[in-house]
Amino acid sequence: MGSSSTVQASLSGVTRVYPAGGAGKPVHALGPIDLELRAGEFFSVVGPSGCGKSTLLDVMAGLAPPSSGTIAFEGKPVRGQVPDGIGVVFQEDASFPWLTAYDNAAFAARQAGLPENEVRARVEHTLSFMGLMPFAGAYPAQLSGGMRQRVCIARTLVTRPRLLLLDEPFGALDQQTRLLMGDELLALWRETGATVLLITHSLDEAALLSDRIGVMSARPGTFIDLVETGWPRERDSRIVSRPEFGELTGRIWAGLRDQSMRALAAAR
Amino acid sequence: MRAAADVDVPVPASPPAVRRAGRLGDSALVLLGLLALWQFGSWVVGAAVLPAPAATLAKLWAIMSSSDFGGHAWETGRAFLSALAIAFAAGLAIGLLLGAHRLSAEVAEPILVALYAIPKITLYPIILLLFGLGISAKIAFGVIHGIVPVAVFTMAAVRNIRPVYLRAARAMRLTPVQTAGRIMLPAALPGIVSGLRIGFSLTLLGTLIGEMFASQRGIGYLLVKAMETNDVATVVALATLLIVVATIVSGALLALNRRLDRSPKPGR
Structure with missing residues (x-):
């Protein structure tokens, strides 16, 4: 670059x-x-x-x-x-068990006040890119540890951080x-x-x-x-x-x- | 061990309808088994000690059709619902406050547990002196049974919220109010509902015990009167009624609990 x-x-x-x-x-x-x-x-x-x-x-x-x-x-x-x-992904699983993978991925973007159609476009893009789209409706308990961590990464990426901190x-x-x-x-x-x-x-x-x-x-x-x-x-x-x-x-x-x-x- | 599950494949869950049907079938089997045991027991010890299920049902129908039953049921229902409302509201408030403040929780927890362990019936004379012989004493007795488990479970649920959720909330720039509403509440809700379930059972117990002494009205009073006149059929019929009501409500709360609690279970 x-x-x-x-x-x-x-x-x-x-x-x-x-x-x-x-x-x-x-x-x-x-x-x-x-x-x-x-x-x-x-x-x-x-x-x-x-x-x-x-x-x-x-x-x-x-x-x-x-x-x-x-x-x-x-x-x-x-x-x-x-x-x-700045977006942060932690070592521990920080996916929210009461939300689906989709809603987990959308959480930070909704929090940032983005309009819902923009949130949907970004979440779908990110989940598709990461191959998580088939599991959008699944709750974290239904996913493996690796997939839960990827949901956390997706949640952070959806806000389009310019600096991504990964612990x-x-x-x-x-x-x-x-x-x-x-x-x-x-x-x-x-x-x-x-x-x-x-x-x-x-x-x-x-x-x-x-x-x-x-x-x-x-x-x-x-x-x-x-x-x-x-x-x-x-x-x-x-x-x-x-x-x-x-x-x-x-x-x-x-x-x-x-x-x-x-x-x-x-x-x- | 976890490698295979970690790569990508979520554990396929059987369709909810199938699982629900299976659970209902199991419950029906347990119910049938209990009825059979009851019938068998009645044959062994004799109907004078343990009336059979069919006779009990007929007796219950007769009691419920009698003119004064409505008044007694209303008395018990009113006392119980008032006690429940107070126990839930006060228990939640105490639990949330203690959960939010670590030092208070550490001081209060042994006190609450000690209160929980007291045979509360020994306090009933004092309650009667304080509240008199009317409905207030029953309500108060129901409350002191139910309030402690609600407070203890709520406190534990708030304190056991995983710290990484709160770190994630800060990383996503949630305000304290948003953190309470969107992270802490849903994270603590399953534990809180467990407390409400146990609080429900104990409040019912307290209210009924309250009615069994120094009371002229209510289902607890009917029960004690039947015991004094050795009216076994009435005792068993009323006990059956209470068991059925308590089981249905407790089952509904347990189902709600399961719906809310989607945390990954250990070993997954």
Whole structure:
């Protein structure tokens, strides 16, 4: 994309410290983080467990305030609430069990006050694109975990976010499903032109999907490496067989191995 | 384990009409079995102790056709419906308030559970002193039976709303009022209806017990009078009437509960 050099969102000097509870010490969970997301890029964040990846997403989305530093989205500071134009998909299944897949997908768009015919057009387009149209009338309880998560992705996409924040949305799924969901995500990314920030613990997923990968240290999480993958925009999971894929995962792991061992030691 | 189900295929559900017919058939079988058991029991212990189903039905018809039955039924119905309205309204209000405030809920829960465990009949003399011998005492006694389960279930239903729903609500920029109406209410409704179902049964129990002591009117009074004169046929006929009414309403509430509760069940 021609606009790949425009900065869409930026974090500068962002930290998050959880205040001390009772007699405990305050927990320095994140940062300082400096990051500039380019409009339209696919950026993944990998890091050892507990390094503050999800905290980073919460802070970027405006769901949690930073303890210091500033966040800007499209030039405006993010503070206190989720800005218009940002869509979030969570790791946990957040589909509403009392609504059908269709009404779940339409929820955010209706909430945004779009006219019902526009909502219908967008929902039908998104569900069709994702192959979910046959299940439009089904309730989440009738769907598998993977499909429920796709309904959540559809719900977010229907609002046409310009920045899509994904917090390990495939974390609970098996490897084969993840690869296919990754392909679908790439297709959606190309179709919508949105910027994607994907939090993941899977090196493969990051190496496969991203234009750039931010590798985080153990807590308090900071970026220790930024990797450009150089993949073409047209790509899918078949690139796992390319030799560059192995080199990429090797490079990420080289940085991450030490950090993961530290995180593991700290957890013991 | 979940891989196959996760890829795409939803579990095919049998058509609702077939399932409903199956459930009705099962209920009819259970009913027939109970009637057979009743008849058999009557043969074993003798009709003087346990009148047979047919004789009971005839007796019930005779009681209901008698001129003063309408007045007694109206008295019980009036007391019960008043008690139910108060128990539901107050129980819901208490439950919603406690559910919204974590500290209050933690303080109140053991107190409510303790109240629930008290044999409330021991409080009846106090209730009679407070409310006198009329309908108010019956209503009050019905209320103290029904209010606690409604409050406890409502509180639990509100507190057990999955946090990710509330995070999703914030990510979709819902106002607090919208979050209450569009997320919290539908999420908590199945649990609340469970509480109403149990509250219904206990309020009926309380009202009838109230009528059995220190009362000159109502079905509970008729029951006690029949017991005093060893009129077994009347006792069994009235008990049957109460059981049928309670079962029908409780069944209707259970059906409503099932309709509302579409949450994915564990193991899916």
